[in-house]
Amino acid sequence: MEALQLRLDLNKNFFIRDPQNTELGKRIVGEGTLLISAIGFENFTFKKLSIKIGSAEASIYRYFENKHKFLIYLIARYWAWMEFKIDYNTNNIDGAEEKLDAALNVISHKAEADFTFPEIDESLLQKIVIAETDKIYLTKQVDEDNKIGLFKGYKSLCHKIAAMVTEINPDYKYPRALASTLLEASHQQIFFAQHLNSLTEVNDLRDPFGQNYGFLKSLVCNAINTVHE
Amino acid sequence: MEALQLRLDLNKNFFIRDPQNTELGKRIVGEGTLLISAIGFENFTFKKLSIKIGSAEASIYRYFENKHKFLIYLIARYWAWMEFKIDYNTNNIDGAEEKLDAALNVISHKAEADFTFPEIDESLLQKIVIAETDKIYLTKQVDEDNKIGLFKGYKSLCHKIAAMVTEINPDYKYPRALASTLLEASHQQIFFAQHLNSLTEVNDLRDPFGQNYGFLKSLVCNAINTVHE
DNA sequence: GGACGTTTGATAGTATTACTATTATATTTG
């Protein structure tokens, strides 16, 4: 996948002005990703970011309504990227089992910066997702944010995986619950490995992403009763 | 389980002064639970709580260092309560499968206030857990908080469930990862049912807790009843 | 080259939050 760029046409509700259209916008997104991954979302402020990029706080507010929407925006790009990679990697695959396996590989693997988004370091984006994704919906405004379509990308990805599950076993009763559990576990287990390691066998020092894949793979395969490997 | 009270001896690191020892302390905890479950943790402040209980903001600060530790404290009580209920319900059970099933029932069921903690409405505590648990560790201070033992209760519960899994199938490779995934899914699926319902088959209008149990049960049973590498 | 609209930078200001400090008044205990 080289020099392949993805232009995301996100819903207007994510931002005030589309940051992909201007230099300043791209710097906000690129440096914002760096800053959040470095200091964490709670400590991140538009003021700090404006200093980092040598601009003004008010300028950032002309792109994003607030820092919560900014986080939702970044994470939406991550999940869109995941879905794009799954499509790309399953394009020429016929078997449903192999497709699901490819999808599992994509969501559980370490993300390497591949310039799909030229202004963003995708590996930092994954760091943000591991530590912060759940914060985008664990708020009092979930329902509002959901209504205006801010979680569409995540749902779409979840439905895609659920559809693969159903294709393999049409009788399985909980394809979406399984898919959302897999997606959540894919970052949770990595976080646990890094910070609360007694909650998982996934070990941060020994190929955590590979083990994560192993765990998720076994969960899915057994859940839907297919023969494994 | 009537009139059975549980006195929790929590690590001193949770608080400055043990709220279980004084009237004011109990009101802080009881009304704090109510307030957080009503307005959400982000909108919750010690100032608002002090007004609600007719006390002073500074008085609350004499019990809890900050609102983050307060949340950790409340949720620690919830998981301690869960573990207590599991012990209570598995006390006279011999079979490992039945024990695990009892544990699954406890963690996936709707919590009813049972006065185990006289000052807290446990059903509100569960509401808080569903919406806020992940916030207690998704912070930059996880490692510090972990070091001083603030997540011991959650780990202990996770290990208890993992031990049951291992008892049933000593060859299963990921007992802890499975247990933490189950614990996380137990509140996540309820949250999805309530706010992002396309992410799960669990339906908030049709016995969500029962369906949640069904999903988790099928996950576990399939995961551990199949031996494989 | 001048007029026009848009984007940005610089500065200022506000309400709220997350605390800390101080002192006076209750309340408990010895």
Add this chain to the structure above:
DNA sequence: CAAATATAATAGTAATACTATCAAACGTCC
């Protein structure tokens, strides 16, 4: 009753999450 302790009341601070204003810079259309 005296001494110790807990609480209430008040004030204050630094940081945050914004909003508002205005002037400078820039592109572009004639």
